[in-house]
Amino acid sequence: xxxxxxxxxxxxxxxxxxxxxxxxxxxxxxxxxxxxxxxxxxxxxxxxxxxxxxxxxxxxxxxxxxxxxxxxxxxxxxxxxxxxxxxxxxxxxxxxxxxxxxxxxxxxxxxxxxxxxxxxxxxxxxxxxxxxxxxxxxxxxxxxxxxxxxxxxxxxxxxxxxxx
Numbered sequence: 834x835x836x837x838x839x840x841x842x843x844x845x846x847x848x849x850x851x852x853x854x855x856x857x858x859x860x861x862x863x864x865x866x867x868x869x870x871x872x873x874x875x876x877x878x879x880x881x882x883x884x885x886x887x888x889x890x891x892x893x894x895x896x897x898x899x900x901x902x903x904x905x906x907x908x909x910x911x912x913x914x915x916x917x918x919x920x921x922x923x924x925x926x927x928x929x930x931x932x933x934x935x936x937x938x939x940x941x942x943x944x945x946x947x948x949x950x951x952x953x954x955x956x957x958x959x960x961x962x963x964x965x966x967x968x969x970x971x972x973x974x975x976x977x978x979x980x981x982x983x984x985x986x987x988x989x990x991x992x993x994x995x996x997x
Contacts, residue, residue: 845895847895847896847898848888848898848899848900849898849899849900849928850899850901850902851899851901851902851979851983852902852904852981853901853981854903854981855903855914856885856887856902856903856906858949858980859901859979859981860901862947863889863901864889865943866943866947867932867987868891868934868940869889869891870889870890870891871887871888871889872888872889873886873887874886874888875887882904882905883905883906884902884904884906885902885906886900887900887901887902888900918980918981918982920978920982922953922984923984927984929984929986930984930986931985931986931988932985932986932987934987934988934989935989937956937975937988940987941955941975944975944987949979949980950978950979951978952976952977953976953977953978953984954975954977955975956974956975957974958973958974959971959972959973959974960972961993968993969992969993970990970992970994971990971991971992971993972989972990972991974986974988
């Protein structure tokens with residue numbers, strides 16, 4: 834791992850874990866469509882429950898990882914899976930997962946095919962100030978709810994941030 838191991842840092846934000854209802858449906862989005870790679874996939878029992886926990890990465894296996902956990906794996910009738918999915922928008926206590934891609938068009942086409950996805954915003958060019966405030970970053974921004982109601986942005990940086 835060498836000196837560049839982020840685990841040697843004083844503090845890092847390593848992973849977000851999403852509690853999901855149907856881990857296979859979540860894998861369809863995060864692994865097959867968004868292209869994340871599985872780096873951990875285990876099924877274990879805790880008391881009467883069978884739990885499946887998966888970690889997915891994009892480019893780094895130490896930071897920027899998403900965990901998917903199904904606390905009622907193989908139990909489609911579990912009470913937790915019968916509760917309605919909440920889609921409350923951009924409000925406190927909600928999280929937005931932001932992904933950047935160079936292939937927004939084909940990925941967006943696949944997202945539109947998923948019946949469990951709710952589209953919030955089709956890809957739209959949006960301008961943001963650069964970090965130093967001197968320039969503009971142009972981003973093609975799309976927004977949707979994943980199968981469990983998590984807010985997701987799938988974006989393509991068009992210009993700025995070294996894309997010129």
